Amino acid sequence: xxxxxxxxxxxxxxxxxxxxxxxxxxxxxxxxxxxxxxxxxxxxxxxxxxxxxxxxxxxxxxxxxxxxxxxxxxxxxxxxxxxxxxxxxxxxxxxxxxxxxxxxxxxxxxxxxxxxxxxxxxxxxxxxxxxxxxxxxxxxxxxxxxxxxxxxxxxxxxxxxxxxx
Amino acid sequence: xxxxxxxxxxxxxxxxxxxxxxxxxxxxxxxxxxxxxxxxxxxxxxxxxxxxxxxxxxxxxxxxxxxxxxxxxxxxxxxxxxxxxxxxxxxxxxxxxxxxxxxxxxxxxxxxxxxxxxxxxxxxxxxxxxxxxxxxxxxxxxxxxxxxxxxxxxxxxxxxxxxxxxxxxxxxxxxxxxxxxxxxxxxxxxxxxxxxxxxxxxxxxxxxxxxxxxxxxxxxxxxxxxxxxxxxxxxxxxxxxxxxxxxxxxxxxxxxxxxxxxxxxxxxxxxxxxxxxxxxxxxxxxxxxxxxxxxxxxxxxxxxxxxxxxxxxxxxxxxxxxxxxxxxxxxxxxxxxxxxxxxxxxxxxxxxxxxxxxxxxxxxxxxxxxxxxxxxxxxxxxxxxxxxxxxxxxxxxxxxxxxxxxxxxxxxxxxxxxxxxxxxxxxxxxxxxxxxxxxxxxxxxxxxxxxxxxxxxxxxxxxxxxxxxxxxxxxxxxxxxxxxxxxxxxxxxxxxxxxxxxxxxxxxxxxxxxxxxxxxxxxxxxxxxxxxxxxxxxxxxxxxxxxxxxxxxxxxxxxxxxxxxxxxxxxxxxxxxxxxxxxxxxxxxxxxxxxxxxxxxxxxxxxxxxxxxxxxxxxxxxxxxxxxxxxxxxxxxxxxxxxxxxxxxxxxxxxxxxxxxxxxxxxxxxxxxxxxxxxxxxxxxxxxxxxxxxxxxxxxxxxxxxxxxxxxxxxxxxxxxxxxxxxxxxxxxxxxxxxxxxxxxxxxxx
Numbered sequence: 001x002x003x004x005x006x007x008x009x010x011x012x013x014x015x016x017x018x019x020x021x022x023x024x025x026x027x028x029x030x031x032x033x034x035x036x037x038x039x040x041x042x043x044x045x046x047x048x049x050x051x052x053x054x055x056x057x058x059x060x061x062x063x064x065x066x067x068x069x070x071x072x073x074x075x076x077x078x079x080x081x082x083x084x085x086x087x088x089x090x091x092x093x094x095x096x097x098x099x100x101x102x103x104x105x106x107x108x109x110x111x112x113x114x115x116x117x118x119x120x121x122x123x124x125x126x127x128x129x130x131x132x133x134x135x136x137x138x139x140x141x142x143x144x145x146x147x148x149x150x151x152x153x154x155x156x157x158x159x160x161x162x163x164x165x
Numbered sequence: 166x167x168x169x170x171x172x173x174x175x176x177x178x179x180x181x182x183x184x185x186x187x188x189x190x191x192x193x194x195x196x197x198x199x200x201x202x203x204x205x206x207x208x209x210x211x212x213x214x215x216x217x218x219x220x221x222x223x224x225x226x227x228x229x230x231x232x233x234x235x236x237x238x239x240x241x242x243x244x245x246x247x248x249x250x251x252x253x254x255x256x257x258x259x260x261x262x263x264x265x266x267x268x269x270x271x272x273x274x275x276x277x278x279x280x281x282x283x284x285x286x287x288x289x290x291x292x293x294x295x296x297x298x299x300x301x302x303x304x305x306x307x308x309x310x311x312x313x314x315x316x317x318x319x320x321x322x323x324x325x326x327x328x329x330x331x332x333x334x335x336x337x338x339x340x341x342x343x344x345x346x347x348x349x350x351x352x353x354x355x356x357x358x359x360x361x362x363x364x365x366x367x368x369x370x371x372x373x374x375x376x377x378x379x380x381x382x383x384x385x386x387x388x389x390x391x392x393x394x395x396x397x398x399x400x401x402x403x404x405x406x407x408x409x410x411x412x413x414x415x416x417x418x419x420x421x422x423x424x425x426x427x428x429x430x431x432x433x434x435x436x437x438x439x440x441x442x443x444x445x446x447x448x449x450x451x452x453x454x455x456x457x458x459x460x461x462x463x464x465x466x467x468x469x470x471x472x473x474x475x476x477x478x479x480x481x482x483x484x485x486x487x488x489x490x491x492x493x494x495x496x497x498x499x500x501x502x503x504x505x506x507x508x509x510x511x512x513x514x515x516x517x518x519x520x521x522x523x524x525x526x527x528x529x530x531x532x533x534x535x536x537x538x539x540x541x542x543x544x545x546x547x548x549x550x551x552x553x554x555x556x557x558x559x560x561x562x563x564x565x566x567x568x569x570x571x572x573x574x575x576x577x578x579x580x581x582x583x584x585x586x587x588x589x590x591x592x593x594x595x596x597x598x599x600x601x602x603x604x605x606x607x608x609x610x611x612x613x614x615x616x617x618x619x620x621x622x623x624x625x626x627x628x629x630x631x632x633x634x635x636x637x638x639x640x641x642x643x644x645x646x647x648x649x650x651x652x653x654x655x656x657x658x659x660x661x662x663x664x665x666x667x668x669x670x671x672x673x674x675x676x677x678x679x680x681x682x683x684x685x686x687x688x689x690x691x692x693x694x695x696x697x698x699x700x701x702x703x704x705x706x707x708x709x710x711x712x713x714x715x716x717x718x719x720x721x722x723x724x725x726x727x728x729x730x731x732x733x734x735x736x737x738x739x740x741x742x743x744x745x746x747x748x749x750x751x752x753x754x755x756x757x758x759x760x761x762x763x764x765x766x767x768x769x770x771x772x773x774x775x776x777x778x779x780x781x782x783x784x785x786x787x788x789x790x791x792x793x794x795x796x797x798x799x800x801x802x803x804x805x806x807x808x809x810x811x812x813x814x815x816x817x818x819x820x821x822x823x824x825x826x827x828x829x830x831x832x833x834x835x836x837x838x839x840x841x842x843x844x845x846x847x848x849x850x851x852x853x854x855x856x857x858x859x860x861x862x863x864x865x866x867x868x869x870x871x872x873x874x875x876x877x878x879x880x881x882x883x884x885x886x887x888x889x890x891x892x893x894x895x896x897x898x899x900x901x902x903x904x905x906x907x908x909x910x911x912x913x914x915x
Contacts, residue, residue: 013704020711095699118703118739120710 003059004030005131008040008075009093010067017120018062018093018127025128029059037070041078044085057088060134062127065094065101073101076108089134183417185373187405190393190415192386194456195270195286197396197413198224198232199406201279203242207232208280208399209406211413216285217263225399233272233283237261241274241283254410256459260288271459278407286412289458291331309475318479319350322447322472326465327352330433330457332449336360337437337472339445343367344375346445356452357428363611363635369423378436378443381410383466385433388454389424412459431455433462435469439477447472484650491654494519499661508665514538520658521585521651523599530595540600541577548573550596553586557596560659562586563652565601568642579603583644585652587659590666597662599655601644610636699742706735744871748878756796756882763790763836766801767825774808781821783812788826793834793903795883800903803879806872807838807899814842814897833885833902844891853889876901 005022009015015033022031034040040063042048046055061079065072072092079085089111094101105113112130117123191197196214200207210224217234218227229238240257247255257272270285305325312318319337327335334353338346344367351361370378378384393415396406408414424432429450437445447469457465494516501511509528514537517526525540529550534543541549552571556562563585564570568578582603589595612634709731717725767787775783793800808823815821824839845853854877873887880887880901891897 011700013707014700017704017707017711095697095703116703118699118706118736118743120703120707123703123707 002029003056004032006040006043006058006061007031007033008035008037008061008063008067008072009033010035010064014064014116017123021120021124021127022131024124025131027131029131032058036068037072037075040067040075041070044079044088057085060089060091060130062091062093062130065092065105073104073108076105076110080109091130091134183371183373183419185417186377186407186409186414188393188408188415188417189396189405191284191396191408191411191413192388192415193391193394194289194387195284195413196394197282197284197411199280199282200229201281203229203238203245203281206399208403210397211394212397213394214285215263215267222397225397229281229283233257233261234263237272241281244274245276245281254412254459257283259459261285273412273459275410277410278404280406282406282408282411284411284413286459289456291456291458291461306471309471315476315479316349318475319472320352322468323350323352326447326449326468329461329464329468330449330455332431332433332451332455333357334360334450336448336450337445338365338448340443344370346370349445357450360611363609365611374420375443377409378434378446379438382436382438382469383412383433383462384414385412385431385457385462386416386421386424387431387456389421389430389432390454412462428452433457433465435466437469437473437476439473444473444476484648487648487650488653491520491650495654495657495661498658502661502665508662508669509535512537517599521599521647521655522601523583523585524602525580525600527598527600528596529598530589530593538600539580539602540598541574541581545574545577546598549581549584549598550594553584553598554588554594554596557586557588560587561652561656563647565646566643568603578642582642583647585647585655587655589659589662593666595666597659601647603642604640604645606640608638608640610638612636699739702735702739702742706732706739709735748871748875756799758794758796758883760792761795761797761800762792763827763834766797766804770801770804770808773805774812778812778816781812781816783815783821783823786822786824788824790825790827790836791829791834791905793905795903796879799879799882803876803901804838806876807901810872810899811838811840811842811897814844815840816842818842829905832905834905835900835902837898837900839896839898841896844893844895844897845889846893847891850889850891854887 005027007015007018007022009018015035019031019033032043034043039049040061043050043053044057044061046053061075063072063075067075072094076090076092079088079090091112091114092105092110093114093116095116102113111134114126114130117126191211193213196216197209197211198207198214198216199209206226206228207218207224210221212221214221214224216224216227216232218224218231224232229241232238233241237258244255244257254273254275257274259271260269261272262269269288271288272283272285274281274283276282309318309321312321323335323337326332333356334351336348337350339349340346346365346367346369348360348363348365351359353359398406424430427450430453431451433449433455435447436443437447447465449465498512498516498520501513501516502508505511509530512528512535514526517537518524523538525536525538527537527540527546528535529546532547534546536543536546540546549571552573553562563583565583567581567584568574571584574581580602581600583601585599585601587597589597709728712720713725713728713732717728720728764787767790771785771787811823812821815823818841820841822841825836826839827834827836829835854873876899877887880903884904885902887899887901889897889899
């Protein structure tokens with residue numbers, strides 16, 4: 001039984017596109033979607049609406065940075081400080097390229113940081129690689145929460161500025 | 166007992182202590198009576214007294230009525246009710262004779278030390294000389310008012326006094342701060358020698374004599390060769406009579422000897438007072454003995470007082486004129502300063518020197534010195550600043566004899582005899598110093614001033630000096646004194662500068678806060694752009710792509726064409742937002758400057774630029790490059806932009822050549838990137854580095870018009886500059902300069 005992918009996204013269009021991208025990657029994993037940080041924590045801790053969900057952690061959490069109630073950084077912080085959760089790979093999925101966000105996320109041991117590309121095909125590619133890597137291939141050893149390998153397109157790097165005339 | 170034998174002889178150690186106000190004798194041209202009150206009996210008299218009550222000691226123990234007669238005693242009693250009586254000697258009677266065979270006397274009374282003292286002066290017929298009568302006073306005042314200088318005024322007063330008194334020589338004698346006196350005006354006949362411009366040492370008039378001059382404004386010594394007349398007292402228990410205000414007071418034998426040495430047989434002096442202080446003397450000398458009536462002496466006293474007032478008025482108007490003159494300079498200076506960004510730029514030499522009448526000035530701010538006019542050298546100024554800093558009280562320090570209080574000034578004393586210093590900001594170590602050159606003056610001393618007089622053989626016996634021969638002295642190390650108006654100007658200037666400095670500091674800090682606030686707003690804006698504006702573009706693009714992927718068979722050719730347009734436009738918009746964000750972030754992130762090897766940067770930038778041009782054949786000629794100081798990430802971004810440009814604009818060449826080289830000068834390293842691409846029209850070279858400036862249509866070459874603007878911003882933030890040259894369709898050359906580390910750490914020259 002494949003572990004589900006937890007997708008935390010408040011923007012309906014981003015959610016729609018992310019789901020479609022995931023669909024196009026042909027992953028068999030179930031995709032659980034929640035709409036804010038609080039719901040995400042409820043799901044992970046099996047509380048509230050998710051008190052009765054089957055036990056087990058998701059294969060990967062795709063986490064938007066800006067979220068209502070509890071933001072992505074706080075969710076990440078909680079996951080990485082909880083003994084039972086910290087082995088879950090967390091991929092920050094965001095529109096923001098702000099350095100401060102990147103730095104904070106990396107300090108909290110995020111596994112990858114994906115700046116949602118403008119180009120949808122690139123987005124599909126990124127999600128596909130992420131999914132392949134963490135949902136299918138990656139079986140982290142107990143206690144490990146970091147991978148030395150990161151999918152190529154998932155690493156946020158400062159992109160060169162487009163040349164002028 | 167011969168009274169003259171009892172005259173005390175002062176010795177040297179008593180010089181300053183001689184009790185000249187209680188000499189126990191009087192001059193012989195009159196007699197003296199004293200009693201404790203109008204109803205008391207006569208307690209003191211002079212040996213030569215001659216009254217109704219008898220002569221000499223016979224007068225002691227009598228009543229005032231018995232001694233002076235009823236009418237004189239009544240006049241005395243009336244005078245005692247007058248509150249001004251204690252101050253002014255009062256003329257009681259003129260031409261009174263106690264008996265038909267006695268000479269007529271003028272009775273003058275005053276009180277002192279609880280005693281009523283009445284002096285009877287034998288009548289003097291000086292009516293011939295007492296020419297100043299009531300109607301002559303207004304024209305004299307008018308003439309005094311017309312004099313053009315203080316000196317001229319003093320000369321007039323001296324001449325007028327000589328006319329009134331018929332003395333041989335009248336001097337106006339002015340004290341300096343050390344109580345040396347200088348003759349500033351003189352009127353004389355040929356009987357006595359000239360003393361004009363001569364200086365007399367302070368010990369000629371000891372302190373207790375000056376103190377007496379304060380209280381008793383007029384003294385007469387009718388003859389230097391007189392026989393002193395002893396005072397007799399009714400009881401030996403009585404204290405010696407205080408003759409401070411007496412007109413007949415016996416003169417110190419030292420002074421009489423002094424007069425004899427000087428060749429003067431008689432003298433009179435009136436005090437010239439200024440603001441309650443002894444300013445100088447109106448001093449009259451005659452070769453022969455000379456007595457003057459009380460009336461004539463009173464006129465001389467009046468003249469001295471008029472002179473005092475005239476001098477004061479003149480000095481005040483001079484000060485006022487100077488003040489007005491300085492205000493004008495000050496106003497000019499302040500007007501300049503308030504417009505200036507930094508007040509120091511508004512200061513010019515002529516204003517700075519005129520403000521205080523200085524020869525040189527220096528503005529010292531921490532280690533920086535701005536000099537105006539003639540000043541000591543920089544190192545001397547800094548040392549002086551350190552010395553004077555703690556001595557500045559109330560914002561100002563001044564001296565007109567700097568070499569005496571600060572001997573370290575050494576050889577620079579000639580340009581810094583006087584120093585005026587103000588502190589602007591002790592925190593910033595900001596001071597303004599004004600210098601006045603030393604005034605080398607020749608003083609004509611009347612006799613050698615630094616040698617105390619002594620007779621040589623009998624050292625205990627005090628002798629006044631015998632020589633009044635001119636003795637020349639050159640005085641160094643002093644400047645002319647700073648005038649009150651000049652000190653005031655300096656203080657007003659100081660408060661204005663302090664005000665400006667404080668205001669500028671406040672404005673600076675306000676500006677800084679404002680910039681910080683705006684930067685924060687800009688950051689927030691950039692964040693909004695990155696996160697919120699980017700999202701809708703992504704969504705449009707995402708849905709359009711989905712449409713193209715999954716549903717394109719539902720569209721006809723026209724529909725697919727329109728879809729392509731949507732995709733292209735949203736891609737462009739998205740790129741634009743991304744690029745703008747990067748550009749704005751370039752200002753927000755602080756520079757992380759470190760030594761950077763340009764060779765490494767160029768290689769990385771080159772490989773980045775080639776990612777999308779792997780298929781093309783491009784010749785890269787990269788010369789060895791030096792190390793520079795800079796932010797590696799930002800410099801990489803700049804080089805990447807320039808290289809991508811070069812790659813892009815050579816895309817239509819079969820054989821593209823891109824050359825990179827560097828030249829180092831003493832202070833900068835110039836990196837040059839040349840390509841044989843399309844180039845640009847030099848007409849528009851100035852537009853090249855502006856934001857969103859494009860010189861090609863997007864059909865010719867793609868791009869947003871922001872890359873070169875980024876390059877410029879990056880390089881300018883490094884303190885360098887960028888420029889370019891080109892020939893259209895032949896080549897383009899871009900130059901950028903960067904600060905250099907040092908020639909040793911750089912590797913190779915291009």
